Amino acid sequence: MKPRDVETVFTRLQQQLPAPTTELNYASPFELLVAVILSAQATDISVNLATDKLYPVANTPESILALGVDGLKRYIRTIGLFNTKAENVIRTCRILLEEHGGEVPTNREALEALPGVGRKTANVILNTAFGQPTIAVDTHIFRVSNRLGIAPGKNVLAVELGLLKAVPEKFLMDAHHWLILHGRYTCVARKPKCGECILNDLCPSAFRADAPKAGAKKKPAARKKAKATTTRKKKSSAKKASVKPATLKDSRRKKAAGRRTFTGDA
Ligand code: SF4
Numbered sequence: 001m002k003p004r005d006v007e008t009v010f011t012r013l014q015q016q017l018p019a020p021t022t023e024l025n026y027a028s029p030f031e032l033l034v035a036v037i038l039s040a041q042a043t044d045i046s047v048n049l050a051t052d053k054l055y056p057v058a059n060t061p062e063s064i065l066a067l068g069v070d071g072l073k074r075y076i077r078t079i080g081l082f083n084t085k086a087e088n089v090i091r092t093c094r095i096l097l098e099e100h101g102g103e104v105p106t107n108r109e110a111l112e113a114l115p116g117v118g119r120k121t122a123n124v125i126l127n128t129a130f131g132q133p134t135i136a137v138d139t140h141i142f143r144v145s146n147r148l149g150i151a152p153g154k155n156v157l158a159v160e161l162g163l164l165k166a167v168p169e170k171f172l173m174d175a176h177h178w179l180i181l182h183g184r185y186t187c188v189a190r191k192p193k194c195g196e197c198i199l200n201d202l203c204p205s206a207f208r209a210d211a212p213k214a215g216a217k218k219k220p221a222a223r224k225k226a227k228a229t230t231t232r233k234k235k236s237s238a239k240k241a242s243v244k245p246a247t248l249k250d251s252r253r254k255k256a257a258g259r260r261t262f263t264g265d266a
Pocket of ligand 1: 147148186187188192193194197198199200201203204205206207
């Protein structure tokens, strides 16, 4: 996408939502860190339901550590992969207390050294809690960036680096949230809502993002259906083939019987 169009994309996203932010509930960098660790492969809604009960009881490294793994699990068992996440959060709390004075570190290296924290989580914390212009590429940002052609890439790191290069500096701080929200509510995975998308005149994938690509393999369900149809056809042909000789035999027998009857009557 041309730089002028990228500028227009973000100008429109900004006009549509001037102050975007995360949909995770949090009141401190530590609460955000725990929420982001819990949100891996889970929805923000499911995380909020759990943390809304957890944080009034425990919202510091000391208090969550005091709950222990089993105590923490009681609050987060509705979230996918909660066993591993509980272990990671408890180990993270211990490291924060032992190595960072109970505070969430503000640099990438220290963040990524925490259990359950990868590059994406570190980017969210650096951006949302500490106001650094990072972009955490998740499934939504990956899809939207490729469809719009702002930062095409085959993996999340390529897209992240492409976005850091393509997005004008004045939009970098909020680009992450604009793209996530656009992917979550408009440019959705299966049937993007191109008709109501404010970017559809600029987007090279508009109205064809959900069309199957040329040469794409059939989906498993379609393959299953096609196989069932073929099997039905084969069975039907086999049935016809097996009926034919019997019918001929029958007709020959009838003819012979007819001849015998005619002969006898004569
Ligand atoms: S026009 Fe369609 S494919 Fe392009 S960004 Fe909008 S919703 Fe996504």
